[in-house]
Amino acid sequence: xxxxxxxPLQAYLxxxxxxxxxxxxxxxxxxxxxxxxxxxxxxxxxxxxxxxxFWRYGSSANMEGxxxxxxxxxxxxxxxxxxxxxxxxxxxxFKTVNVDQINLMKG
Amino acid sequence: xxxxxxxxxLAGTFWQPLSFVLLALGVLLPALAVVFSRNIVHAAxxxxxxxxxxxxxxxxxxxxxxAGIQILIYCGGIVVLILFAVMLTYGVGDPDIRAFNRQxxxxxxxxxxxxxxxxxxxxxxxxxxxxxxxxxxVTGRLADALLKQYVLAFEVSSVILLVAMVGALxxxxxxxxx
Numbered sequence: 001x002x003x004x005x006x007x008p009l010q011a012y013l014x015x016x017x018x019x020x021x022x023x024x025x026x027x028x029x030x031x032x033x034x035x036x037x038x039x040x041x042x043x044x045x046x047x048x049x050x051x052x053x054f055w056r057y058g059s060s061a062n063m064e065g066x067x068x069x070x071x072x073x074x075x076x077x078x079x080x081x082x083x084x085x086x087x088x089x090x091x092x093x094f095k096t097v098n099v100d101q102i103n104l105m106k107g
Numbered sequence: 108x109x110x111x112x113x114x115x116x117l118a119g120t121f122w123q124p125l126s127f128v129l130l131a132l133g134v135l136l137p138a139l140a141v142v143f144s145r146n147i148v149h150a151a152x153x154x155x156x157x158x159x160x161x162x163x164x165x166x167x168x169x170x171x172x173x174a175g176i177q178i179l180i181y182c183g184g185i186v187v188l189i190l191f192a193v194m195l196t197y198g199v200g201d202p203d204i205r206a207f208n209r210q211x212x213x214x215x216x217x218x219x220x221x222x223x224x225x226x227x228x229x230x231x232x233x234x235x236x237x238x239x240x241x242x243x244x245v246t247g248r249l250a251d252a253l254l255k256q257y258v259l260a261f262e263v264s265s266v267i268l269l270v271a272m273v274g275a276l277x278x279x280x281x282x283x284x285x
Contacts, residue, residue: 006123006124006237007123007124007127007167008234008236008237009234009235010229010230010234011127011131012164012168013229013234014226014229015131015134015135015164017221017222017225017226017229018135018222019134019135019138020221020225021218021219021221021222021225022135022138022139022141022142022218023138023142024217024218024221025142025214025215025217025218026141026142028210028213028214028217028218029142029207029208029210029211029214029215030142030206030207030208031205031206031207031208032147032206034147034151034189034192034193034196035141035142035147035150035206037189038141038142038150038151038154038189039141039142041154041181041185042138042141042142042154042157045157045158045161045181048161048173048177049161049164052164052165052168052170052173053168055168055170056168056169056170056238056241057234057235057237057238058235058238060169060238060241060242060245061242063248063249063251063252064252066170066172066173066245066249066252067249067252067253067257067260067261069170069173070173070176070249070253070261071260071261071264073176073177073180073181074180074264074265074267074268075264075267076180076181076185077180077184077185077268077271078267078268078270078271078272079271080184080185080188080189081188081271081272081275082271082274082275082278084188084189084191084192084275084279085274085275085276085278085279086278087192087196088192088195088196088278088279089278089279091195091196092281092282097196098208099208100208100209
């Protein structure tokens with residue numbers, strides 16, 4: 001696969017910014033904690049698109065961009081496992097996973 | 108003439124923008140569906156086409172190994188994990204429950220503000236032009252980078268994954284019956 005790329009870098013960055021904004025919207029407006037987690041996953045994917053695009057359009061002899069993307073994916077897996085465990089625990093205690101009903105610490 | 112067209116097609120000036128647009132639609136429309144579907148099971152399932160399209164973008168950028176990892180970890184791991192969590196909390200997605208909290212308009216405003224700022228930053232900057240062809244053996248060099256130059260970060264991330272796994276088991280464990 002030794003093609004010359006014909007898509008400008010701005011296209012990837014714009015796509016990634018749009019995906020990040022959609023994920024941010026999901027984090028801000030959803031009530032279900034699992035849906036909030038889905039928004040976080042969208043934002044992490046936007047960051048990964050940026051990493052790989054900058055790897056490709058920068059000096060692609062260095063592999064930092066892809067290494068970063070691999071580590072982001074690893075941490076996304078860890079974060080999903082921890083967050084879902086916490087959500088399960090919250091559900092057991094409050095019988096809900098709606099983030100606006102879990103307000104025990106609200107003064 | 109057909110041969111010339113085919114050669115131009117293979118050269119990438121036509122099929123690359125086309126596949127980019129298709130993949131971008133495949134990323135953004137399912138992402139919107141993830142945010143706006145009321146049923147949480149549907150939202151989690153809409154994440155799948157979005158993640159697969161991101162893997163397609165990785166292939167388009169010449170990072171095939173990352174595309175494979177993306178499919179394996181995200182589609183095979185995280186989405187299944189999220190579906191399990193949905194199953195263990197809500198049973199089935201109840202359509203009567205409000206999907207959005209009371210800050211829907213403020214949230215829209217915030218996301219739009221981010222999009223405007225990011226768009227301004229994107230247009231204000233002069234980005235590098237199109238690069239040369241993909242260097243050979245990207246996957247092999249990724250393996251080299253992970254296991255030689257960045258082996259510390261790699262090992263630390265794997266330890267974090269192990270700690271997170273044990274921690275998730277401890278946190279999610281059912282409380283012992285008194």
